[in-house]
Amino acid sequence: MVGSLATRHGKRVAIGPPLRRRLGLRLRVADVDTDVLGTFTGEVPRPGPADEVVVTKARLGMAETGCPVGVASEGSFGPHPALPWCTLQVEHVVLVDDRIGLVLVERATSTASNHGELVTDGVDRDALLRFAREVGLPGHAVTVRPAVPPAGAAYPVVKGIVRVPALLAAVAGAVGASADGRARVAADLRAHHNPRRMAVIAQAAARLAGRLATPCPACGTPGFGVVGTEPGLPCADCRTPTELPAGRILGCARCPHRSTRSAEAPADPRWCPRCNP
Numbered sequence: 377m378v379g380s381l382a383t384r385h386g387k388r389v390a391i392g393p394p395l396r397r398r399l400g401l402r403l404r405v406a407d408v409d410t411d412v413l414g415t416f417t418g419e420v421p422r423p424g425p426a427d428e429v430v431v432t433k434a435r436l437g438m439a440e441t442g443c444p445v446g447v448a449s450e451g452s453f454g455p456h457p458a459l460p461w462c463t464l465q466v467e468h469v470v471l472v473d474d475r476i477g478l479v480l481v482e483r484a485t486s487t488a489s490n491h492g493e494l495v496t497d498g499v500d501r502d503a504l505l506r507f508a509r510e511v512g513l514p515g516h517a518v519t520v521r522p523a524v525p526p527a528g529a530a531y532p533v534v535k536g537i538v539r540v541p542a543l544l545a546a547v548a549g550a551v552g553a554s555a556d557g558r559a560r561v562a563a564d565l566r567a568h569h570n571p572r573r574m575a576v577i578a579q580a581a582a583r584l585a586g587r588l589a590t591p592c593p594a595c596g597t598p599g600f601g602v603v604g605t606e607p608g609l610p611c612a613d614c615r616t617p618t619e620l621p622a623g624r625i626l627g628c629a630r631c632p633h634r635s636t637r638s639a640e641a642p643a644d645p646r647w648c649p650r651c652n653p
C-alpha cells in the first residue's frame with residue numbers, strides 16, 4: 377500500500393520507517409506548498425489548531441497524488457502549561473485513510489527544542505556567535521529578519537543559515553533594513569534544518585504506527601489506543617483519591633468502543649492530599 381506524505385521539508389526519513397515496518401505502508405512525497413498552512417517565521421499565520429491543520433495538510437497531499445491514504449505532520453511551540461518559563465514542543469502526525477473513514481492523530485512532546493531568538497544590533501558579535509552555537513550551527517540552521525520590518529516594503533526572512541559568514545551578512549542586511557536598526561535571529565524550526573525537531577516527529581510517527589498496528593476489539597478498525605486518562609488514583613496508605621491517573625482509557629478512532637486499563641499500583645502517599653497536604 378502507498379500513501380502520500382505532504383512535505384517539502386524532508387520528513388520522510390522520520391515518518392516513513394515506522395509506518396513501513398509496522399504497517400507495510402510506503403510513503404510517496406507529495407510536493408504541496410505546506411507553507412500556505414502557516415510558517416514558523418510568521419509570514420503566514422497558521423489557520424487553526426495544529427491537530428486540525430495537520431489533517432488539512434494530509435488531505436492536500438492526497439489530492440495532489442490521488443492516494444486514498446495520506447500522512448502529514450505539524451509542530452507547535454509554546455509555553456509549557458505547567459512550567460511557563462519552559463517551551464513545550466508538540467509534534468502531531470496524522471494518518472487519514474478514506475477507504476475506511478479513519479482519521480488518527482498521535483503526538484509526541486519535548487522540552488528540549490532549540491526554539492529561541494536573539495534581537496541584536498550586530499555590534500556584540502560574541503553574543504551572536506554564542507546564540508548560534510546554542511541553536512546548534514552548523515547541524516541546525518537559523519533565520520534572520522529585521523526586528524521591525526521597514527514600512528511599506530516586504531523584507532524577506534533569510535532562512536536555512538548554517539555558516540557564520542552567511543549569518544553575519546544576513547544580520548548586517550537586516551540591521552540596515554530594520555526601522556529600529558536591529559535584527560531578529562531565531563532557530564530555524566523547519567524539520568529538514570532541525571534534527572532535534574525531526575527526532576520528536578519520529579517519536580510521534582512511531583506512536584502512530586504502534587497504535588495503527590492495534591485493531592479495535594469491537595469493529596476491527598486499526599488504531600485502538602489511549603484516548604484519555606481517569607483521575608483519582610487512590611493513596612496506598614489511606615485510599616484517598618489523588619490527582620494521579622487511576623487508569624488509562626483506550627478507544628477506537630472510528631466507533632464508540634472504549635475500555636479502561638487500571639493503574640498497576642496505588643499512589644505513593646507523598647502525592648496524597650490527606651497524608652501529605
Ligand SMILES: [Zn+2]
Pocket residue numbers: 592593594595596597628629630631632633
Ligand atoms: Zn471500533
Ligand SMILES: [Zn+2]
Pocket residue numbers: 611612613614615616645648649650651652
Ligand atoms: Zn493518603
